[in-house]
Amino acid sequence: EDQVTQSPEALRLQEGESSSLNCSYTVSGLRGLFWYRQDPGKGPEFLFTLYSAGEEKEKERLKATLTKKESFLHITAPKPEDSATYLCAVQAYSGAGSYQLTFGKGTKLSVIP
Amino acid sequence: DSGVTQTPKHLITATGQRVTLRCSPRSGDLSVYWYQQSLDQGLQFLIQYYNGEERAKGNILERFSAQQFPDLHSELNLSSLELGDSALYFCASSSPVQDRSGNTIYFGEGSWLTVV
Numbered sequence: 001e002d003q004v005t006q007s008p009e010a011l012r013l014q015e016g017e018s019s020s021l022n023c024s025y026t027v028s029g030l031r032g033l034f035w036y037r038q039d040p041g042k043g044p045e046f047l048f049t050l051y052s053a054g055e056e057k058e059k060e061r062l063k064a065t066l067t068k069k070e071s072f073l074h075i076t077a078p079k080p081e082d083s084a085t086y087l088c089a090v091q092a093y094s095g096a097g098s099y100q101l102t103f104g105k106g107t108k109l110s111v112i113p
Numbered sequence: 114d115s116g117v118t119q120t121p122k123h124l125i126t127a128t129g130q131r132v133t134l135r136c137s138p139r140s141g142d143l144s145v146y147w148y149q150q151s152l153d154q155g156l157q158f159l160i161q162y163y164n165g166e167e168r169a170k171g172n173i174l175e176r177f178s179a180q181q182f183p184d185l186h187s188e189l190n191l192s193s194l195e196l197g198d199s200a201l202y203f204c205a206s207s208s209p210v211q212d213r214s215g216n217t218i219y220f221g222e223g224s225w226l227t228v229v
Contacts, residue, residue: 043223046219103155
């Protein structure tokens with residue numbers, strides 16, 4: 001069974017204080033690892049997909065990296081508007097031509113001015 | 114805005130009742146997914162349709178059913194509702210493109226269901 005574990009569950013940062021969120025996973029046949037941002041009461045917003053170990057992607061203050069067992073979401077000099085829950089998900093083949101996402105429970109990030 | 118549209122945004126109903134949630138996927142997307150998000154469970158995959166046919170099933174209760182219509186919109190029907198069914202229900206869609214860009218699943222804003 002595919003499993004995704006995110007840590008920490010919650011993280012409070014001062015504005016400008018860089019940090020990293022962790023996503024560890026076990027999956028049979030990883031097709032891709034996804035990062036989403038979710039604001040309270042809203043739908044998950046797609047951020048990145050990573051496909052192979054060593055791959056990195058950046059978007060503004062966010063950089064996602066991937067190894068064979070985990071992914072990190074690095075946040076550089078965060079701003080209060082980066083406050084959200086960050087979700088990690090692995091996509092794997094589930095049969096009948098279908099690929100499914102298995103989500104972690106997320107890391108709730110709060111950036112204090 | 115992801116391009117996935119869900120209605121209604123909020124609904125409150127009593128136990129034992131039945132509700133229907135509606136979803137319009139992004140233009141051109143053939144796959145529609147339904148997810149449930151509750152406080153303690155995180156995002157749980159319920160069911161996937163591809164071009165009108167059921168493609169995969171997740172943790173969907175027998176009291177729940179879904180379908181995808183010829184115009185590709187989808188409906189999730191929840192019946193004999195229980196207090197524990199209160200949650201955010203998300204619809205998502207993805208492209209039929211076979212390259213990596215087709216992997217990404219885009220989510221709607223969700224339908225808040227409260228069962229009282």
